[in-house]
Amino acid sequence: MNTLESSNQLINHLDAPARKLILKHSDELLLSTGTVLGQPGDANEYVYFPMNCVIALMLQQNEEKGMEICLVGREGMLGVEAILGVNESPYLILVQNEGSVLRIATEQLMKIIARHPSVEQHLHLYAGVLMQQLAQSSLCSHYHAVQARLARLILMFRDRLHSNTMQLTHGLLADMLGVRRVGVTKAAGALQKRRILRYARGHIEITNEGALEAISCVCYATDKATYDTNLIE
Amino acid sequence: MNTLESSNQLINHLDAPARKLILKHSDELLLSTGTVLGQPGDANEYVYFPMNCVIALMLQQNEEKGMEICLVGREGMLGVEAILGVNESPYLILVQNEGSVLRIATEQLMKIIARHPSVEQHLHLYAGVLMQQLAQSSLCSHYHAVQARLARLILMFRDRLHSNTMQLTHGLLADMLGVRRVGVTKAAGALQKRRILRYARGHIEITNEGALEAISCVCYATDKATYDTNLIE
DNA sequence: TTCGCTCTGTTCGCTTGCGTACATCCAATG
Protein backbone atom coordinates (compact mmCIF):
# COMPACT_ATOMS: atom_id res chain seq x y z
CA MET A 1 0.00 0.00 0.00
CA ASN A 2 1.26 3.39 -0.96
CA THR A 3 1.50 5.54 2.15
CA LEU A 4 -0.40 8.27 0.41
CA GLU A 5 -3.30 6.07 -0.38
CA SER A 6 -5.76 4.19 1.67
CA SER A 7 -8.57 1.82 0.97
CA ASN A 8 -10.88 3.99 3.01
CA GLN A 9 -13.13 6.20 0.97
CA LEU A 10 -13.39 9.00 3.49
CA ILE A 11 -9.64 9.32 3.74
CA ASN A 12 -9.14 8.95 0.03
CA HIS A 13 -11.43 11.82 -0.58
CA LEU A 14 -9.24 14.23 1.39
CA ASP A 15 -6.59 16.37 -0.22
CA ALA A 16 -3.09 14.93 -0.28
CA PRO A 17 -1.55 16.89 2.61
CA ALA A 18 -4.37 16.06 4.97
CA ARG A 19 -4.40 12.42 3.94
CA LYS A 20 -0.68 12.20 4.44
CA LEU A 21 -0.99 13.71 7.88
CA ILE A 22 -3.65 11.26 8.94
CA LEU A 23 -1.73 8.29 7.62
CA LYS A 24 1.35 9.51 9.42
CA HIS A 25 -0.44 9.58 12.74
CA SER A 26 -2.34 6.35 12.38
CA ASP A 27 -1.53 2.69 12.77
CA GLU A 28 -2.74 -0.08 10.59
CA LEU A 29 -4.32 -2.91 12.54
CA LEU A 30 -5.47 -6.29 11.43
CA LEU A 31 -8.72 -7.26 13.12
CA SER A 32 -10.15 -10.75 13.13
CA THR A 33 -13.81 -11.62 13.00
CA GLY A 34 -15.44 -11.57 16.38
CA THR A 35 -13.10 -9.03 17.91
CA VAL A 36 -14.81 -6.69 20.35
CA LEU A 37 -13.50 -3.24 19.57
CA GLY A 38 -15.47 -1.52 22.26
CA GLN A 39 -18.17 -1.89 24.83
CA PRO A 40 -20.89 0.37 26.19
CA GLY A 41 -19.30 3.05 28.32
CA ASP A 42 -15.83 2.74 26.87
CA ALA A 43 -14.10 6.03 26.28
CA ASN A 44 -13.90 7.12 22.66
CA GLU A 45 -10.13 7.06 22.67
CA TYR A 46 -9.60 6.08 19.06
CA VAL A 47 -11.25 6.63 15.76
CA TYR A 48 -11.10 3.87 13.16
CA PHE A 49 -11.18 3.93 9.39
CA PRO A 50 -11.94 0.44 8.10
CA MET A 51 -10.17 -0.51 4.91
CA ASN A 52 -11.43 -3.94 4.04
CA CYS A 53 -13.17 -5.10 7.17
CA VAL A 54 -16.75 -4.68 8.29
CA ILE A 55 -17.62 -3.51 11.76
CA ALA A 56 -21.03 -3.44 13.39
CA LEU A 57 -22.22 -1.04 16.05
CA MET A 58 -24.61 -3.03 18.17
CA LEU A 59 -26.98 -1.48 20.66
CA GLN A 60 -28.12 -3.86 23.39
CA GLN A 61 -31.02 -3.27 25.68
CA ASN A 62 -30.25 -6.45 27.58
CA GLU A 63 -28.92 -9.93 26.86
CA GLU A 64 -31.89 -10.78 24.69
CA LYS A 65 -32.79 -7.57 22.94
CA GLY A 66 -30.24 -5.90 20.77
CA MET A 67 -29.64 -4.91 17.19
CA GLU A 68 -27.19 -3.51 14.71
CA ILE A 69 -27.40 0.24 14.50
CA CYS A 70 -24.73 0.94 11.95
CA LEU A 71 -22.55 -1.13 9.69
CA VAL A 72 -19.21 0.44 8.91
CA GLY A 73 -16.74 -0.48 6.23
CA ARG A 74 -14.40 1.25 3.82
CA GLU A 75 -17.08 3.84 3.07
CA GLY A 76 -17.08 5.27 6.56
CA MET A 77 -15.51 5.62 9.94
CA LEU A 78 -16.06 4.51 13.46
CA GLY A 79 -16.11 7.20 16.10
CA VAL A 80 -18.18 9.94 14.55
CA GLU A 81 -19.55 10.90 17.91
CA ALA A 82 -16.04 11.25 19.25
CA ILE A 83 -15.22 13.97 16.77
CA LEU A 84 -18.40 15.72 17.80
CA GLY A 85 -17.13 15.76 21.36
CA VAL A 86 -19.02 12.87 22.89
CA ASN A 87 -16.80 10.97 25.27
CA GLU A 88 -18.56 7.64 25.56
CA SER A 89 -20.67 5.54 23.28
CA PRO A 90 -23.30 2.98 24.18
CA TYR A 91 -22.39 0.47 21.50
CA LEU A 92 -20.96 -2.97 21.48
CA ILE A 93 -18.54 -2.71 18.60
CA LEU A 94 -18.08 -6.00 16.81
CA VAL A 95 -15.83 -6.93 13.95
CA GLN A 96 -18.10 -8.90 11.63
CA ASN A 97 -15.57 -9.49 8.92
CA GLU A 98 -11.84 -9.59 9.36
CA GLY A 99 -9.60 -7.09 7.72
CA SER A 100 -7.54 -4.05 8.47
CA VAL A 101 -8.34 -0.63 9.82
CA LEU A 102 -6.48 2.60 10.29
CA ARG A 103 -6.54 3.61 13.91
CA ILE A 104 -5.84 7.13 15.03
CA ALA A 105 -6.10 8.69 18.47
CA THR A 106 -9.19 10.86 18.73
CA GLU A 107 -7.13 13.65 20.19
CA GLN A 108 -4.71 13.51 17.32
CA LEU A 109 -7.47 13.56 14.74
CA MET A 110 -9.08 16.52 16.46
CA LYS A 111 -5.86 18.45 16.06
CA ILE A 112 -5.76 17.67 12.38
CA ILE A 113 -9.38 18.68 12.02
CA ALA A 114 -8.66 21.99 13.71
CA ARG A 115 -5.95 22.79 11.21
CA HIS A 116 -7.56 21.41 8.09
CA PRO A 117 -11.03 22.75 7.36
CA SER A 118 -11.38 20.38 4.45
CA VAL A 119 -11.01 17.43 6.78
CA GLU A 120 -13.45 18.91 9.22
CA GLN A 121 -15.95 19.57 6.51
CA HIS A 122 -15.79 16.11 5.06
CA LEU A 123 -16.02 14.25 8.33
CA HIS A 124 -18.85 16.44 9.55
CA LEU A 125 -20.65 15.78 6.34
CA TYR A 126 -20.24 12.09 7.02
CA ALA A 127 -21.74 12.62 10.45
CA GLY A 128 -24.72 14.34 8.87
CA VAL A 129 -25.17 11.51 6.42
CA LEU A 130 -25.03 9.02 9.24
CA MET A 131 -27.78 10.85 11.07
CA GLN A 132 -30.06 10.55 8.10
CA GLN A 133 -29.21 6.89 7.76
CA LEU A 134 -29.96 6.31 11.42
CA ALA A 135 -33.34 7.93 10.93
CA GLN A 136 -33.98 5.67 7.98
CA SER A 137 -33.00 2.62 10.02
CA SER A 138 -35.49 3.57 12.64
CA LEU A 139 -38.27 3.52 10.12
CA CYS A 140 -36.90 0.36 8.53
CA SER A 141 -36.68 -1.78 11.61
CA HIS A 142 -40.19 -0.74 12.56
CA TYR A 143 -41.98 -1.29 9.30
CA HIS A 144 -40.12 -3.70 7.11
CA ALA A 145 -40.34 -7.46 7.09
CA VAL A 146 -37.43 -9.70 7.97
CA GLN A 147 -36.84 -10.82 4.41
CA ALA A 148 -36.54 -7.29 3.05
CA ARG A 149 -34.28 -6.25 5.89
CA LEU A 150 -32.17 -9.35 5.45
CA ALA A 151 -31.72 -8.59 1.78
CA ARG A 152 -30.70 -5.07 2.63
CA LEU A 153 -28.19 -6.21 5.21
CA ILE A 154 -26.56 -8.70 2.86
CA LEU A 155 -26.29 -6.02 0.20
CA MET A 156 -24.65 -3.72 2.71
CA PHE A 157 -22.05 -6.38 3.40
CA ARG A 158 -21.52 -6.87 -0.30
CA ASP A 159 -20.87 -3.17 -0.79
CA ARG A 160 -18.45 -2.97 2.09
CA LEU A 161 -16.57 -6.11 1.11
CA HIS A 162 -16.74 -5.58 -2.65
CA SER A 163 -17.61 -9.23 -2.87
CA ASN A 164 -20.61 -11.39 -3.58
CA THR A 165 -19.54 -13.91 -0.99
CA MET A 166 -19.27 -13.45 2.74
CA GLN A 167 -18.96 -15.34 5.97
CA LEU A 168 -22.12 -14.91 8.03
CA THR A 169 -24.32 -17.37 9.88
CA HIS A 170 -28.05 -17.07 10.26
CA GLY A 171 -27.46 -16.54 13.94
CA LEU A 172 -25.23 -13.54 13.40
CA LEU A 173 -27.62 -12.01 10.91
CA ALA A 174 -30.46 -12.55 13.36
CA ASP A 175 -28.54 -10.71 16.06
CA MET A 176 -27.96 -7.79 13.76
CA LEU A 177 -31.55 -7.62 12.60
CA GLY A 178 -32.89 -8.06 16.10
CA VAL A 179 -34.98 -11.11 15.19
CA ARG A 180 -34.88 -14.83 15.96
CA ARG A 181 -32.43 -17.09 14.24
CA VAL A 182 -35.42 -19.03 12.94
CA GLY A 183 -36.75 -15.95 11.25
CA VAL A 184 -33.55 -15.52 9.29
CA THR A 185 -33.46 -19.20 8.35
CA LYS A 186 -36.94 -18.92 6.91
CA ALA A 187 -36.27 -15.73 4.99
CA ALA A 188 -32.91 -16.94 3.73
CA GLY A 189 -34.41 -20.31 2.81
CA ALA A 190 -36.99 -18.59 0.65
CA LEU A 191 -34.28 -16.58 -1.09
CA GLN A 192 -32.22 -19.68 -1.69
CA LYS A 193 -35.20 -21.49 -3.15
CA ARG A 194 -35.57 -18.63 -5.60
CA ARG A 195 -31.86 -18.95 -6.47
CA ILE A 196 -31.11 -15.45 -5.24
CA LEU A 197 -28.74 -16.70 -2.56
CA ARG A 198 -26.74 -19.80 -1.94
CA TYR A 199 -25.43 -20.58 1.49
CA ALA A 200 -24.08 -23.27 3.72
CA ARG A 201 -22.62 -23.30 7.17
CA GLY A 202 -21.78 -19.65 7.44
CA HIS A 203 -20.84 -19.04 3.85
CA ILE A 204 -23.20 -16.88 1.79
CA GLU A 205 -23.08 -16.21 -1.91
CA ILE A 206 -25.28 -13.77 -3.78
CA THR A 207 -26.30 -15.41 -7.02
CA ASN A 208 -28.75 -12.84 -8.30
CA GLU A 209 -27.92 -9.30 -7.30
CA GLY A 210 -30.72 -7.66 -9.19
CA ALA A 211 -33.36 -9.78 -7.55
CA LEU A 212 -31.83 -9.22 -4.13
CA GLU A 213 -31.95 -5.48 -4.62
CA ALA A 214 -35.55 -5.73 -5.75
CA ILE A 215 -36.45 -7.63 -2.60
CA SER A 216 -34.52 -5.38 -0.23
CA CYS A 217 -36.47 -2.52 1.28
CA VAL A 218 -36.21 1.00 -0.10
CA CYS A 219 -33.90 1.86 2.75
CA TYR A 220 -30.99 0.29 0.93
CA ALA A 221 -31.33 2.60 -2.06
CA THR A 222 -32.21 5.55 0.16
CA ASP A 223 -29.08 5.18 2.24
CA LYS A 224 -26.94 4.87 -0.84
CA ALA A 225 -28.48 7.97 -2.35
CA THR A 226 -27.94 9.92 0.86
CA TYR A 227 -24.29 8.92 0.91
CA ASP A 228 -23.63 9.58 -2.73
CA THR A 229 -25.41 12.90 -2.84
CA ASN A 230 -23.50 14.30 0.07
CA LEU A 231 -20.13 12.61 0.02
CA ILE A 232 -19.37 11.92 -3.63
CA GLU A 233 -18.94 15.45 -4.89
CA MET B 1 -38.09 38.47 27.37
CA ASN B 2 -34.69 39.87 28.09
CA THR B 3 -32.70 40.04 24.88
CA LEU B 4 -29.82 38.28 26.56
CA GLU B 5 -31.92 35.37 27.61
CA SER B 6 -33.82 32.78 25.76
CA SER B 7 -36.10 29.96 26.70
CA ASN B 8 -33.97 27.59 24.69
CA GLN B 9 -31.61 25.48 26.72
CA LEU B 10 -28.93 25.16 24.09
CA ILE B 11 -28.69 28.90 23.65
CA ASN B 12 -28.91 29.57 27.33
CA HIS B 13 -25.94 27.38 27.92
CA LEU B 14 -23.69 29.52 25.74
CA ASP B 15 -21.54 32.27 27.13
CA ALA B 16 -23.06 35.74 27.08
CA PRO B 17 -21.25 37.20 24.05
CA ALA B 18 -22.13 34.23 21.85
CA ARG B 19 -25.71 34.20 23.07
CA LYS B 20 -26.04 37.87 22.40
CA LEU B 21 -24.71 37.43 18.90
CA ILE B 22 -27.14 34.67 18.09
CA LEU B 23 -30.08 36.60 19.45
CA LYS B 24 -29.01 39.60 17.46
CA HIS B 25 -29.05 37.65 14.23
CA SER B 26 -32.22 35.73 14.83
CA ASP B 27 -35.92 36.43 14.58
CA GLU B 28 -38.57 35.25 16.93
CA LEU B 29 -41.45 33.55 15.21
CA LEU B 30 -44.75 32.36 16.53
CA LEU B 31 -45.73 29.03 15.04
CA SER B 32 -49.17 27.54 15.26
CA THR B 33 -49.96 23.87 15.61
CA GLY B 34 -50.02 22.07 12.31
CA THR B 35 -47.61 24.39 10.55
CA VAL B 36 -45.35 22.61 8.09
CA LEU B 37 -41.89 24.04 8.62
CA GLY B 38 -40.25 21.98 5.95
CA GLN B 39 -40.69 19.14 3.53
CA PRO B 40 -38.42 16.42 2.19
CA GLY B 41 -35.90 17.94 -0.13
CA ASP B 42 -36.20 21.48 1.16
CA ALA B 43 -32.92 23.31 1.52
CA ASN B 44 -31.67 23.70 5.07
CA GLU B 45 -31.82 27.47 4.88
CA TYR B 46 -32.64 28.15 8.50
CA VAL B 47 -31.90 26.66 11.87
CA TYR B 48 -34.56 26.88 14.57
CA PHE B 49 -34.31 26.99 18.32
CA PRO B 50 -37.73 26.23 19.83
CA MET B 51 -38.58 28.12 22.98
CA ASN B 52 -41.94 26.83 24.06
CA CYS B 53 -43.19 24.90 21.08
CA VAL B 54 -42.74 21.30 20.10
CA ILE B 55 -41.71 20.29 16.63
CA ALA B 56 -41.62 16.81 15.17
CA LEU B 57 -39.35 15.54 12.45
CA MET B 58 -41.37 13.00 10.54
CA LEU B 59 -39.88 10.55 8.10
CA GLN B 60 -42.36 9.24 5.55
CA GLN B 61 -41.80 6.24 3.37
CA ASN B 62 -45.09 6.84 1.59
CA GLU B 63 -48.56 8.13 2.41
CA GLU B 64 -49.26 5.26 4.76
CA LYS B 65 -45.95 4.51 6.40
CA GLY B 66 -44.24 7.20 8.36
CA MET B 67 -43.10 8.00 11.86
CA GLU B 68 -41.65 10.58 14.13
CA ILE B 69 -37.87 10.47 14.17
CA CYS B 70 -37.10 13.27 16.55
CA LEU B 71 -39.12 15.52 18.82
CA VAL B 72 -37.60 18.91 19.35
CA GLY B 73 -38.45 21.48 21.97
CA ARG B 74 -36.66 23.97 24.20
CA GLU B 75 -33.98 21.37 24.93
CA GLY B 76 -32.71 21.26 21.38
CA MET B 77 -32.55 22.66 17.92
CA LEU B 78 -33.81 21.93 14.48
CA GLY B 79 -31.23 21.81 11.73
CA VAL B 80 -28.37 19.87 13.23
CA GLU B 81 -27.56 18.36 9.88
CA ALA B 82 -27.34 21.81 8.37
CA ILE B 83 -24.52 22.80 10.69
CA LEU B 84 -22.76 19.60 9.73
CA GLY B 85 -22.90 20.70 6.12
CA VAL B 86 -25.83 18.69 4.81
CA ASN B 87 -27.88 20.76 2.40
CA GLU B 88 -31.18 18.92 2.37
CA SER B 89 -33.14 16.88 4.86
CA PRO B 90 -35.68 14.16 4.20
CA TYR B 91 -38.08 15.15 6.95
CA LEU B 92 -41.55 16.49 7.06
CA ILE B 93 -41.21 19.06 9.80
CA LEU B 94 -44.42 19.53 11.73
CA VAL B 95 -45.27 21.90 14.53
CA GLN B 96 -47.08 19.70 17.04
CA ASN B 97 -47.60 22.33 19.65
CA GLU B 98 -47.81 26.04 19.03
CA GLY B 99 -45.29 28.41 20.44
CA SER B 100 -42.33 30.51 19.45
CA VAL B 101 -38.95 29.70 17.99
CA LEU B 102 -35.80 31.59 17.29
CA ARG B 103 -34.94 31.39 13.63
CA ILE B 104 -31.48 32.11 12.30
CA ALA B 105 -30.09 31.72 8.81
CA THR B 106 -27.85 28.68 8.61
CA GLU B 107 -25.17 30.72 6.91
CA GLN B 108 -25.23 33.27 9.69
CA LEU B 109 -25.01 30.63 12.38
CA MET B 110 -22.10 29.00 10.60
CA LYS B 111 -20.22 32.28 10.75
CA ILE B 112 -20.83 32.53 14.46
CA ILE B 113 -19.72 28.95 14.95
CA ALA B 114 -16.51 29.64 13.06
CA ARG B 115 -15.66 32.49 15.40
CA HIS B 116 -16.86 31.01 18.66
CA PRO B 117 -15.40 27.62 19.47
CA SER B 118 -17.64 27.33 22.52
CA VAL B 119 -20.71 27.54 20.29
CA GLU B 120 -19.26 25.04 17.90
CA GLN B 121 -18.44 22.68 20.70
CA HIS B 122 -21.85 22.82 22.30
CA LEU B 123 -23.84 22.41 19.13
CA HIS B 124 -21.64 19.58 17.94
CA LEU B 125 -22.12 17.90 21.25
CA TYR B 126 -25.84 18.20 20.74
CA ALA B 127 -25.43 16.57 17.35
CA GLY B 128 -23.58 13.70 19.00
CA VAL B 129 -26.28 13.30 21.60
CA LEU B 130 -28.90 13.26 18.90
CA MET B 131 -27.10 10.47 17.11
CA GLN B 132 -27.21 8.32 20.20
CA GLN B 133 -30.86 9.11 20.67
CA LEU B 134 -31.59 8.18 17.08
CA ALA B 135 -29.88 4.86 17.66
CA GLN B 136 -31.98 4.31 20.74
CA SER B 137 -35.14 5.13 18.82
CA SER B 138 -34.26 2.54 16.26
CA LEU B 139 -34.13 -0.13 18.92
CA CYS B 140 -37.23 1.27 20.59
CA SER B 141 -39.53 1.28 17.61
CA HIS B 142 -38.44 -2.24 16.78
CA TYR B 143 -38.80 -3.89 20.16
CA HIS B 144 -41.14 -1.97 22.36
CA ALA B 145 -44.88 -2.28 22.60
CA VAL B 146 -47.23 0.52 21.68
CA GLN B 147 -48.20 1.27 25.26
CA ALA B 148 -44.62 1.73 26.42
CA ARG B 149 -43.77 3.88 23.44
CA LEU B 150 -46.90 5.93 23.91
CA ALA B 151 -45.97 6.58 27.52
CA ARG B 152 -42.52 7.64 26.44
CA LEU B 153 -43.86 9.99 23.80
CA ILE B 154 -46.27 11.67 26.18
CA LEU B 155 -43.47 12.14 28.69
CA MET B 156 -41.32 13.70 26.01
CA PHE B 157 -44.08 16.20 25.31
CA ARG B 158 -44.41 16.90 29.00
CA ASP B 159 -40.72 17.67 29.29
CA ARG B 160 -40.69 19.94 26.27
CA LEU B 161 -43.83 21.78 27.31
CA HIS B 162 -43.14 21.85 31.05
CA SER B 163 -46.75 20.89 31.48
CA ASN B 164 -48.83 17.89 32.43
CA THR B 165 -51.48 18.78 29.91
CA MET B 166 -51.19 18.86 26.17
CA GLN B 167 -53.26 18.97 23.00
CA LEU B 168 -52.84 15.71 21.11
CA THR B 169 -55.32 13.38 19.49
CA HIS B 170 -54.93 9.63 19.29
CA GLY B 171 -54.59 10.04 15.56
CA LEU B 172 -51.63 12.36 15.85
CA LEU B 173 -49.93 10.14 18.37
CA ALA B 174 -50.50 7.17 16.10
CA ASP B 175 -48.85 9.00 13.21
CA MET B 176 -45.83 9.76 15.34
CA LEU B 177 -45.52 6.23 16.65
CA GLY B 178 -46.09 4.72 13.25
CA VAL B 179 -49.05 2.60 14.41
CA ARG B 180 -52.79 2.56 13.83
CA ARG B 181 -55.02 5.04 15.55
CA VAL B 182 -56.84 2.08 17.09
CA GLY B 183 -53.62 0.90 18.67
CA VAL B 184 -53.20 4.21 20.44
CA THR B 185 -56.83 4.25 21.57
CA LYS B 186 -56.39 0.86 23.16
CA ALA B 187 -53.14 1.71 24.89
CA ALA B 188 -54.38 5.11 26.03
CA GLY B 189 -57.66 3.59 27.19
CA ALA B 190 -55.78 1.17 29.40
CA LEU B 191 -53.76 3.99 30.90
CA GLN B 192 -56.89 6.02 31.53
CA LYS B 193 -58.54 3.07 33.22
CA ARG B 194 -55.57 2.91 35.56
CA ARG B 195 -55.94 6.63 36.24
CA ILE B 196 -52.54 7.42 34.80
CA LEU B 197 -53.95 9.60 32.07
CA ARG B 198 -57.14 11.50 31.50
CA TYR B 199 -58.11 12.62 28.05
CA ALA B 200 -60.94 13.78 25.86
CA ARG B 201 -61.12 15.05 22.34
CA GLY B 202 -57.52 15.97 21.88
CA HIS B 203 -56.78 17.10 25.39
CA ILE B 204 -54.48 14.91 27.46
CA GLU B 205 -53.64 15.23 31.12
CA ILE B 206 -51.07 13.20 32.97
CA THR B 207 -52.53 12.31 36.36
CA ASN B 208 -49.82 9.97 37.61
CA GLU B 209 -46.38 10.83 36.40
CA GLY B 210 -44.56 8.16 38.35
CA ALA B 211 -46.70 5.40 36.94
CA LEU B 212 -46.35 6.76 33.45
CA GLU B 213 -42.58 6.75 33.75
CA ALA B 214 -42.68 3.21 35.06
CA ILE B 215 -44.71 2.10 32.07
CA SER B 216 -42.62 3.94 29.50
CA CYS B 217 -39.79 2.00 27.95
CA VAL B 218 -36.21 2.40 29.14
CA CYS B 219 -35.55 4.57 26.14
CA TYR B 220 -37.09 7.54 27.89
CA ALA B 221 -34.65 7.39 30.76
CA THR B 222 -31.77 6.46 28.48
CA ASP B 223 -32.32 9.48 26.27
CA LYS B 224 -32.53 11.76 29.23
CA ALA B 225 -29.33 10.36 30.67
CA THR B 226 -27.54 10.79 27.36
CA TYR B 227 -28.64 14.39 27.17
CA ASP B 228 -27.81 15.25 30.74
CA THR B 229 -24.45 13.53 30.78
CA ASN B 230 -23.24 15.33 27.72
CA LEU B 231 -24.99 18.67 27.71
CA ILE B 232 -25.54 19.59 31.34
CA GLU B 233 -21.97 20.09 32.41
C1' DT C 1 -81.59 23.23 17.62
C1' DT C 2 -79.77 20.66 14.19
C1' DC C 3 -76.28 19.27 11.22
C1' DG C 4 -71.79 17.81 10.31
C1' DC C 5 -67.22 16.80 11.43
C1' DT C 6 -63.80 15.15 14.36
C1' DC C 7 -62.50 12.23 18.07
C1' DT C 8 -62.95 7.98 20.42
C1' DG C 9 -64.56 3.06 21.23
C1' DT C 10 -65.10 -1.66 19.62
C1' DT C 11 -65.10 -5.58 16.60
C1' DC C 12 -63.63 -8.89 12.85
C1' DG C 13 -60.30 -12.07 10.76
C1' DC C 14 -55.54 -12.07 9.42
C1' DT C 15 -50.41 -11.93 9.24
C1' DT C 16 -45.94 -11.59 11.16
C1' DG C 17 -42.90 -12.71 14.34
C1' DC C 18 -42.07 -14.71 19.07
C1' DG C 19 -40.51 -18.44 22.30
C1' DT C 20 -39.57 -23.05 22.55
C1' DA C 21 -38.29 -27.42 21.29
C1' DC C 22 -36.26 -30.89 18.65
C1' DA C 23 -34.20 -33.05 14.39
C1' DT C 24 -30.67 -33.07 11.00
C1' DC C 25 -26.46 -32.30 8.85
C1' DC C 26 -21.76 -31.01 8.14
C1' DA C 27 -16.89 -30.11 9.48
C1' DA C 28 -13.21 -30.29 12.36
C1' DT C 29 -10.86 -32.80 15.72
C1' DG C 30 -8.88 -36.51 17.97
Place this chain on the structure above:
DNA sequence: CATTGGATGTACGCAAGCGAACAGAGCGAA
Protein backbone atom coordinates in the same frame (compact mmCIF):
# COMPACT_ATOMS: atom_id res chain seq x y z
C1' DC D 1 -13.33 -43.39 11.79
C1' DA D 2 -16.15 -41.76 15.56
C1' DT D 3 -17.36 -37.92 18.20
C1' DT D 4 -18.74 -33.43 19.08
C1' DG D 5 -20.21 -28.92 18.40
C1' DG D 6 -21.95 -25.57 15.46
C1' DA D 7 -25.18 -24.49 11.65
C1' DT D 8 -29.48 -25.19 9.62
C1' DG D 9 -34.46 -26.99 9.06
C1' DT D 10 -39.12 -27.49 10.91
C1' DA D 11 -42.93 -27.54 13.97
C1' DC D 12 -46.13 -25.81 17.70
C1' DG D 13 -49.20 -22.57 20.04
C1' DC D 14 -49.25 -17.70 21.22
C1' DA D 15 -49.39 -12.51 21.22
C1' DA D 16 -49.14 -8.08 19.08
C1' DG D 17 -50.37 -5.37 15.72
C1' DC D 18 -52.67 -4.79 11.04
C1' DG D 19 -56.53 -3.30 7.83
C1' DA D 20 -61.08 -2.46 7.56
C1' DA D 21 -65.41 -1.25 9.05
C1' DC D 22 -68.87 0.79 11.85
C1' DA D 23 -71.04 2.99 16.09
C1' DG D 24 -71.44 6.50 19.43
C1' DA D 25 -70.17 11.03 21.41
C1' DG D 26 -69.10 15.83 21.71
C1' DC D 27 -68.15 20.24 19.77
C1' DG D 28 -68.81 24.01 16.60
C1' DA D 29 -71.15 26.13 12.83
C1' DA D 30 -75.34 27.11 10.42
